[in-house]
Amino acid sequence: xxxxxxxxxxKDEEFLIRALEQLQRQxxxxxxxxxPIPSERLSExxxxxxxxxxxxxxxxxxxxxxxxxxxxxxxxxxxxxxxxGKPIVSIPPFLIIAFELTILFGGLSTLLGLGIHxxxxxxxxxxxxxxxxxxxxxxxxxxxxxxxEGGQIEEVxxxxxxxxxxxxxxxxx
Amino acid sequence: xxxxxxxxxxxxxxxxxxxxxxLAPLWKPGRGYWLLLLLSFSLIVIGxxxxxxxxxxxxxxxxxxxxxxxxxxxxxxxxxVGIAHSGTLISAILYLFGVSWRASISRTAEAMTVFxxxxxxxxxxxxxxxxxxxxxxxxxxxxxxxxxxFRSPLIWDVFAVGTYFTISLFFWYMGMxxxxxxxxxxxxxxxxxxxxxxxxxxxxxxxxxxxxxxAYLLLASLATPLVISVHSVVSWDFAMGIVPGWHSxxxxxxxxxxxxxxxxxxxxxxxxxxxxxxxxxxxxTLDHFNQLAKMLLFMSFIVTYAYAVEFFIAWxxxxxxxxxxxxxxxxxxxxxLFWIMIACNSIxxxxxxxxxxxxxxxxxxxxxxxxxxxxxxxRFMIIPVSxxxxxxxxxxxxYKPTIYEYGVLAGSFGFFSFWFLLFIKxxxxxxxxxxKELLHSHSAGKLEAAGK
Numbered sequence: 001x002x003x004x005x006x007x008x009x010x011k012d013e014e015f016l017i018r019a020l021e022q023l024q025r026q027x028x029x030x031x032x033x034x035x036p037i038p039s040e041r042l043s044e045x046x047x048x049x050x051x052x053x054x055x056x057x058x059x060x061x062x063x064x065x066x067x068x069x070x071x072x073x074x075x076x077x078x079x080x081x082x083x084x085g086k087p088i089v090s091i092p093p094f095l096i097i098a099f100e101l102t103i104l105f106g107g108l109s110t111l112l113g114l115g116i117h118x119x120x121x122x123x124x125x126x127x128x129x130x131x132x133x134x135x136x137x138x139x140x141x142x143x144x145x146x147x148x149e150g151g152q153i154e155e156v157x158x159x160x161x162x163x164x165x166x167x168x169x170x171x172x173x
Numbered sequence: 174x175x176x177x178x179x180x181x182x183x184x185x186x187x188x189x190x191x192x193x194x195x196l197a198p199l200w201k202p203g204r205g206y207w208l209l210l211l212l213s214f215s216l217i218v219i220g221x222x223x224x225x226x227x228x229x230x231x232x233x234x235x236x237x238x239x240x241x242x243x244x245x246x247x248x249x250x251x252x253x254v255g256i257a258h259s260g261t262l263i264s265a266i267l268y269l270f271g272v273s274w275r276a277s278i279s280r281t282a283e284a285m286t287v288f289x290x291x292x293x294x295x296x297x298x299x300x301x302x303x304x305x306x307x308x309x310x311x312x313x314x315x316x317x318x319x320x321x322x323f324r325s326p327l328i329w330d331v332f333a334v335g336t337y338f339t340i341s342l343f344f345w346y347m348g349m350x351x352x353x354x355x356x357x358x359x360x361x362x363x364x365x366x367x368x369x370x371x372x373x374x375x376x377x378x379x380x381x382x383x384x385x386x387x388a389y390l391l392l393a394s395l396a397t398p399l400v401i402s403v404h405s406v407v408s409w410d411f412a413m414g415i416v417p418g419w420h421s422x423x424x425x426x427x428x429x430x431x432x433x434x435x436x437x438x439x440x441x442x443x444x445x446x447x448x449x450x451x452x453x454x455x456x457x458t459l460d461h462f463n464q465l466a467k468m469l470l471f472m473s474f475i476v477t478y479a480y481a482v483e484f485f486i487a488w489x490x491x492x493x494x495x496x497x498x499x500x501x502x503x504x505x506x507x508x509x510l511f512w513i514m515i516a517c518n519s520i521x522x523x524x525x526x527x528x529x530x531x532x533x534x535x536x537x538x539x540x541x542x543x544x545x546x547x548x549x550x551x552r553f554m555i556i557p558v559s560x561x562x563x564x565x566x567x568x569x570x571x572y573k574p575t576i577y578e579y580g581v582l583a584g585s586f587g588f589f590s591f592w593f594l595l596f597i598k599x600x601x602x603x604x605x606x607x608x609k610e611l612l613h614s615h616s617a618g619k620l621e622a623a624g625k
Contacts, residue, residue: 033379036188037610043383051387057395071312075320086324093324096406100332103399107340107392111347114388118381120350120373129376135358137377138351140188140609 004172005147006156007132008165013142017041019163023146026159032132034143042142053113060109061102068098132171145171188609191456192355195603198451199356200364202598205450213590220584223577224299232302234577241560241572246296248552249582252435253293253589254334254407255428255548258400259436260286261341264348265396268389274464276607277457281447282440283345284600288592289439290338292585297330299581326409333406340399344392350375350385351606404432411555417498418559421486427479434472434518435548441465441541443593445534447602456603459532466531469544473522476551480519494564501562502554506571510550517547 010016013035020042023031033042072094080088115121119130132145144165146156153170160168202210227234237244260282267275298307310331312321321328354375357368375381408428411419421427441462448457487499503511521543524530531537557572596602 034377035379035382036377037606037613038382038386039379042379043386051384053384053387054391057391061395072323075312076323079318079320083322083324090324093329096329096402097323097332099402100329100336100399103395103402104336104339107336107343107395110388110391110395111343114347114384115373117384120375120381122374129354129374130378133376138355138358138375139192 004131005145005149005170006153006160007134007169007171008144008146008160009134009136009141009167009169010143010165011141012164013039013042015164015166016142016144019144019160019165022159022163023144023156026155028146028148028156030147032130032145034130034133034137034141034145036138036140036142039142051117053110053117056109056113057106060112061106063109064102064105065098067105068101069094071101072097187612191609191612192605194453195456195601195605195608196356196359199598199601206594206598210591210594213587213594216583216587217591219580220587223580223584224304226577227299227302227581228304232300234575236573236575236578237557238570240563240565240568240570241557243300243560244557244572245553245574245578245582246300248549248556249585250293250296250300251407251428251552251556252549253289253296253585254404255432255435255552256439257286257289257293257337257341257436258404258429258432259440260284260289261337261344261396261400262433262436263440264344265393265400268393269397273611274461276611277453277461277603278440278444278465279607280345280348280604281444281602282436283341283348284593284596284602285436285439285443286341287338287345288589288596290334290341291592292589294334294338295585295588297327326406326413329406330410333403337399337403340392340396344396346371347385347389347392348604348607349600351377352601352604355605356601401429404429411559416559416563417492417495418487418502418555418562421483423479423482423486427476427483430472430475430479431548431551434469434476435545437465437469437472438541438544438548441469441537442545445538445541447597449534451597451602453603456608462534462537463528463531466525466537469541470522470525473518473525473544477519480515498559498562502558505558505562507554507558511554514547514550514554517543518551521547 008016008019016033020031020033033039035042073089076088076090076094082088086093122128130145131147132143134141134143137143144160146160148156157168157170223234235244235246237246263275263282264279264286268279298304301307310321310328321331350372353368353372354377357365357372360368405425405428408424412421412424414420444457445462448454484499484503487495490496521540524536524540530540561570561572563569
């Protein structure tokens with residue numbers, strides 16, 4: 001069976017960070033890191049920019065605000081019935097609805113952004129974890145998966161072991 | 174895996190121990206658990222039966238009559254919405270402030286929030302009389318071209334409570350995704366399928382964590398103003414009315430403070446027995462309760478201040494009807510309940526000034542339980558008691574709940590407990606990854622010293 005790549009597993013994230021740096025220097029890309037807890041340094045790979053999810057929140061929030069104001073104002077104007085002696089378009093109470101919808105749409109679009117960027121919306125009853133995943137990554141081990149083939153496999157293994165990674169294995173599909 | 178090369182032997186994993194300890198009680202219900210589940214289900218059956226009678230007979234089954242159009246059903250609605258507030262406080266607000274001790278209790282508090290809102294939501298629907306028309310509260314295009322009245326506080330409630338439930342539910346679920354992946358990995362067959370579906374392929378990759386942390390922070394930021402708004406809106410159900418005892422500008426902060434106070438008390442009431450039953454003493458420590466008790470004490474001061482201000486405003490207005498209403502509250506037909514409320518919410522929490530009391534689980538549990546009683550009475554004093562002593566002495570009336578109202582109240586506790594009991598057996602009650610993150614960022618040696 002053709003190997004998918006090399007998986008390195010370590011109890012200490014420091015060894016993985018060292019390995020990651022060395023692999024980058026050797027020109028390896030498309031690596032995946034795994035950790036049981038959020039690790040700032042591992043999360044910076046491969047993109048150290050801020051998560052784009054905040055844009056989803058902003059857009060969702062603005063849409064919610066517009067929806068709240070439109071819903072209240074337009075429906076009140078469609079049937080202009082006076083209640084409680086208040087104006088047909090009563091801005092203070094309508095702002096409450098607009099506020100709630102801002103939060104609702106902002107929150108739901110944040111989740112949408114997370115689902116898209118963290119690949120949580122994949123189909124299937126039991127969604128399969130990412131390639132290279134080992135059950136220990138959810139418990140107490142940090143990991144790195146390097147997609148490679150042929151002669152690269154030995155080089156990656158050597159680099160990982162040299163960086164102090166505890167366990168190195170060749171992954172097959 | 175085809176070939177494995179080992180570089181060195183790993184040490185005894187502390188993170189593994191955390192995972193094992195927190196997941197140990199899952200799927201192992203004992204006899205006591207089944208008894209509690211049966212009890213809560215029985216209460217649901219009682220509540221459900223009364224609701225069916227209510228639909229069949231009408232709202233006359235309850236003790237509500239002029240001038241008390243709202244009775245303990247609405248007081249119970251406010252009580253449960255209030256209980257829901259501490260979950261978001263602990264999860265979102267304390268998260269934004271970087272308070273690390275919140276980690277161990279945040280999951281339980283969030284679950285409590287979700288179930289309390291679910292319970293609260295039943296009461297306005299029940300109060301509609303014709304409950305099956307509840308969807309009339311939601312604005313939707315219809316052939317009559319009629320829309321809801323957005324100037325009504327009751328419609329604000331629909332939006333506020335609906336938004337709060339949705340955001341709280343997703344916030345709770347999102348916080349659980351990494352932990353659900355652990356349970357997925359430890360199970361086979363249909364259990365693996367269910368947890369696998371819920372974990373959505375979570376693998377803990379660097380990319381996933383990066384987006385996850387960003388999304389969590391953003392949701393916490395959105396939930397913080399939301400939690401303040403929800404109980405403010407609930408308070409306006411009353412403050413918008415001109416009823417003496419209700420028509421006050423302090424209602425929004427007064428209700429929010431009361432909600433946080435009662436919610437924190439409920440967290441203590443639930444977490445103290447949970448900690449003991451599941452042997453989680455190493456994770457929910459005395460220091461956690463010490464911090465919770467300090468917050469309880471602080472909120473008690475705020476609530477007491479609000480009580481005093483309420484009476485002061487009534488006196489300061491010089492309005493004889495307003496004054497009479499408050500005099501009636503303290504010295505009228507319900508005087509005993511009023512003073513029990515003061516004892517529970519303002520006097521008893523003073524015991525928490527002592528650290529010894531804050532760290533004594535029996536004392537803290539008793540105080541938290543009595544605060545729940547006191548906060549329920551507060552809602553009772555505000556809602557039906559204010560209505561019972563309205564402007565017109567000719568229609569003054571002594572409101573007395575009927576057995577059916579008490580039955581529905583008991584049913585609501587059964588409904589809440591039922592969901593909570595299911596939660597603690599099928600989902601991790603403590604956020605595993607957050608505790609591990611905390612341990613990882615501190616020194617690992619502390620847990621070993623504690624015997625873990």
